[in-house]
Amino acid sequence: MIDKTAKIGRNVRIGEYVVIEKNVVIGDDVVIGHHAVIKEDTIIGNHVIIDDLVSLGHRPSSNKKMARKPLPDLAPLVISNYVKVGSNCVVYRGSTISEGVFIGDLASIREKVKVGKGSIIGRNAMVENNTRIGERVTIQTSAYVTADMLIEDEVFIGPCFSSSNDKYMGEGNYPHQGPVLKKGAKIGNNATFLPGVVVGEKAIVGAGAVVTKNIEANIIAVGNPAKKL
Amino acid sequence: MIDKTAKIGRNVRIGEYVVIEKNVVIGDDVVIGHHAVIKEDTIIGNHVIIDDLVSLGHRPSSNKKMARKPLPDLAPLVISNYVKVGSNCVVYRGSTISEGVFIGDLASIREKVKVGKGSIIGRNAMVENNTRIGERVTIQTSAYVTADMLIEDEVFIGPCFSSSNDKYMGEGNYPHQGPVLKKGAKIGNNATFLPGVVVGEKAIVGAGAVVTKNIEANIIAVGNPAKKL
């Protein structure tokens, strides 16, 4: 089902049972897998590959208990040239996926996220809203990137990374702040980050570490709680 | 494909390529996304939102090695009024999702689970069978809720929570018991729970803690193994 207001470029291969909603714009030399859903207003560049069973351009929603209310004025989802989106992914309206980004299967990226050029979002990785991811960043499989996080260029995040942004764990209207990972920091697999901690440039955090305080630049920290090695 | 025995209420918006199997009942003012699969006998209330690419009312199955055999007599899946089910979710037959529950994208809930009113099941969270979740509970993104667990009202479970219920790790026919989280307990992100541990009312377990023994009410516990702060 392709809405008649959608604009489709040249040399676009569209799979079976695809849904392209109104005002979608798709560039040239794009491949769209079977059962893909491209929701209204989504903008897709050239040489993009979208795999099977994805949902792109999703609008956020909530229930009564949730702190953050949906945003009525979100810009369309923008997927730039040479992006690859894996199977069964869910990417929200209001985000920008820059040139050459790779998104693995079963991953999800919420609204108001920017993913910088050439970065990798691993399979089954979850990226929450309002997070900014730099260029040439690697976020590995099953990592959890919380809301309101800042990840600078060339950061490496190992598999199963876990972050948080709410000190009071749901107590109410306190401000939320995710961790900040400075340029070139490297985080081992299954590390745990408390809200708002800052990891300095080129610091290394070991696998399984629990980061409760800021980590200086250029050091190695390991353990629970994480300490300088 | 809507089976002719399905009963669909007033003002129901049904997406493209939806499958509604026999004896499904859908209330009024419901929205059903593209490629949604609603399996036989599923009961959906009023004002429900079902996103794209979900599978609802799934029957459990197993292979020879698995301890639990499928149950032939499971009741239909019940999804109450004002529930929201995210994209690419899988929810099983034999469970009840109460009024106002929010289920995030890519989550899954198995059979014989009750989720109480107004609770949140985060994106990519996995909830196993026979678990009871109270009212106004928050289970955050990518949390793992094992089988035979009891989660009382107003519990907060951080992202990437990990629980277990099998002391003997697959050795055979021992009884399984998941953790018990009492009313208002709060669990930090990426905490690890051993089988059968009990966390008292309003206790707080720190991020990355490994809970090997019961935690008293109203205390804070952190570390590996978790100790009173």
Added chain:
Amino acid sequence: MIDKTAKIGRNVRIGEYVVIEKNVVIGDDVVIGHHAVIKEDTIIGNHVIIDDLVSLGHRPSSNKKMARKPLPDLAPLVISNYVKVGSNCVVYRGSTISEGVFIGDLASIREKVKVGKGSIIGRNAMVENNTRIGERVTIQTSAYVTADMLIEDEVFIGPCFSSSNDKYMGEGNYPHQGPVLKKGAKIGNNATFLPGVVVGEKAIVGAGAVVTKNIEANIIAVGNPAKKL
């Protein structure tokens, strides 16, 4: 949409909106769920159950930053007799799923993986490429099995297991080596494994342990870092 070159056996039940691509071979007494995608050349045995919304026979791809380039010569995906594949799974071309394997919902298995007879790949488990999994292995829900890993027969891996294979965390062209889990080893939930560590036969690693060095056969190891109990 069933390609006319596909060979379908006797007594095969095919759901709605299924896509079966060219040269697919399907045996007898097979059930294929709604919206399933079976990609070209995939070989499916007898008595196989494929649930809704899966993508089978996927080809790997990459972006400029990724170390591993796609392999042009991958053999077709082989799914043997009596296998069950859950809803919303993604399984790649170039892998072999042996007789009686159970794959849970929302799981993914990449290319060049062999899963031995009767093993279980839990829901939302992610298995990377080039990994060999023995017979009667259990990999529980949301476990992460990295690339280049060796898992011998009868190993038990708890939920939320996290492994890694890259000591230099993305620094470049160093060889990668995942952990080795010897016959009958048991790993607790949410344990963290560094690259290349070896766990001996029948050793037990506790829940939440961080394994930084080899673990001898028949011992119990717990803590961060993991030490003999």
